[in-house]
Amino acid sequence: MDVRKLAAVGRCLRADILPAAATAAVLFLSSTQVDHEWVGFNRRLDGVGYLLLAAAAAVVLLRRYKPLVMLAAESVLVSTYLAAGYPNGPPPVPLPLAVAAFSVGARLPAVPTAVAAGAAGVTVVGGELIGDALADDDAGWTHWAVGTLGILWLAVPALIGGLLQVARRSAAQAEGEAQRARVEQERLRLYREVHDVVGHGLSVISLQAGVALHVFDRRPEQARAALEAIRRTSHDALEELRATLALTRLGVGFRPGQDGTRDSAGVLTDGSENAGWSDNARHMPLTGLARLDGMLAQVRRAGLPVDLVTSGEGPEVLPAEVDLAVFRVIQESLTNVLRHAGPARARVEICYEPDQVVVRVCDEPVSGQLVSATPAVAAIDAEPGNPEHLNSVAVGHEHGHGHGLRGLRERAVDLGGTVIAGPRPDHGWQVRAVLPLRRAST
Numbered sequence: 244m245d246v247r248k249l250a251a252v253g254r255c256l257r258a259d260i261l262p263a264a265a266t267a268a269v270l271f272l273s274s275t276q277v278d279h280e281w282v283g284f285n286r287r288l289d290g291v292g293y294l295l296l297a298a299a300a301a302v303v304l305l306r307r308y309k310p311l312v313m314l315a316a317e318s319v320l321v322s323t324y325l326a327a328g329y330p331n332g333p334p335p336v337p338l339p340l341a342v343a344a345f346s347v348g349a350r351l352p353a354v355p356t357a358v359a360a361g362a363a364g365v366t367v368v369g370g371e372l373i374g375d376a377l378a379d380d381d382a383g384w385t386h387w388a389v390g391t392l393g394i395l396w397l398a399v400p401a402l403i404g405g406l407l408q409v410a411r412r413s414a415a416q417a418e419g420e421a422q423r424a425r426v427e428q429e430r431l432r433l434y435r436e437v438h439d440v441v442g443h444g445l446s447v448i449s450l451q452a453g454v455a456l457h458v459f460d461r462r463p464e465q466a467r468a469a470l471e472a473i474r475r476t477s478h479d480a481l482e483e484l485r486a487t488l489a490l491t492r493l494g495v496g497f498r499p500g501q502d503g504t505r506d507s508a509g510v511l512t513d514g515s516e517n518a519g520w521s522d523n524a525r526h527m528p529l530t531g532l533a534r535l536d537g538m539l540a541q542v543r544r545a546g547l548p549v550d551l552v553t554s555g556e557g558p559e560v561l562p563a564e565v566d567l568a569v570f571r572v573i574q575e576s577l578t579n580v581l582r583h584a585g586p587a588r589a590r591v592e593i594c595y596e597p598d599q600v601v602v603r604v605c606d607e608p609v610s611g612q613l614v615s616a617t618p619a620v621a622a623i624d625a626e627p628g629n630p631e632h633l634n635s636v637a638v639g640h641e642h643g644h645g646h647g648l649r650g651l652r653e654r655a656v657d658l659g660g661t662v663i664a665g666p667r668p669d670h671g672w673q674v675r676a677v678l679p680l681r682r683a684s685t
Contacts, residue, residue, distance in 0.1 A: 263301060303342060318363035360401040568655065580604075607671045
């Protein structure tokens with residue numbers, strides 16, 4: 244017998260057999276005790292009485308599967324037992340009837356529950372009244388008391404079961420909404436990753452393509468260098484995009500609350516968090532500060548001089564989401580400088596603090612000429628009046644309202660941090676991000 248069958252047998256034993264056995268024990272012991280005391284009942288317990296008690300206990304097995312059938316059967320059995328004048332509790336013999344009413348209320352809509360409970364109540368009260376009549380009990384007030392107690396004995400459990408059903412539905416609806424929110428958050432996360440990867444890669448490729456077109460006829464060797472830069476950039480972007488999509492298909496992307504970390508090679512490491520990952524996913528290289536030098540080299544080849552300054556002492560290995568967020572802030576900020584700043588020089592500052600990382604990316608316009616990093620860019624720089632002059636596609640900074648910076652702000656908010664972007668007092672533009680090393684409590 245496999246594990247699933249054993250688990251099913253265990254559930255059946257716990258949820259079906261044990262309640263029925265407990266009900267049988269309570270009914271037999273209580274009724275036998277009352278029968279021995281013989282306090283004003285019409286009939287002593289005999290074989291038929293015990294058979295009715297056993298049947299009432301056995302019907303409890305239908306509680307989870309056929310609650311309406313259980314309620315109907317219990318009402319007939321209990322009313323027959325009471326009409327015959329057999330001893331009644333305490334606890335009262337209609338105990339399994341209350342269990343049946345609760346099961347119906349917990350599983351059926353309100354109207355069928357009310358109809359079924361009402362019909363069962365009439366049946367049981369009728370049996371009780373017949374038993375009183377056969378015992379020559381002429382007290383009229385007791386009939387009203389019996390009827391009231393019979394109705395309450397069924398109505399209260401049915402009401403409690405209905406309230407439990409409403410609570411379960413509300414909890415299921417809330418869980419469904421939370422699941423949809425998680426799915427939407429994951430889609431947004433994937434959108435941000437793809438936007439950052441593709442946006443940066445296409446920006447560098449576009450700039451290098453402009454260089455290649457400009458010098459193609461006059462300086463083929465410089466055009467070749469620009470094309471080689473395009474090849475490397477496109478290859479890196481495709482590899483990063485494949486890795487991102489592969490992790491998404493495996494369901495192991497960067498999700499809120501995941502505290503994995505990366506080693507110096509950019510591989511996510513944390514055995515406790517990654518215990519359920521496949522080997523391919525666990526060792527798949529991911530984007531982060533391990534790729535910062537390569538990304539800065541791409542930007543410099545595209546013609547943007549970048550200075551990198553680090554300070555402070557932080558943890559040896561950053562949490563995975565923080566590591567990725569720091570890299571994306573730098574990447575998106577430098578991409579915007581390439582797109583919009585015109586001739587400029589950029590500066591990247593990373594300050595590690597005990598409980599947070601502060602990232603600042605700013606650029607400074609270079610008037611009169613384009614500061615270049617490659618011979619191909621220098622060739623264009625020699626002709627500043629050329630309409631295809633590199634980085635002249637924008638007049639001033641207007642990139643603080645795009646989707647990229649909005650994505651950075653959303654990423655920072657997910658981590659409990661902030662991203663602020665705006666013009667500098669002395670011209671240029673800056674982006675400043677504060678990212679806590681531990682997620683802020685919500």
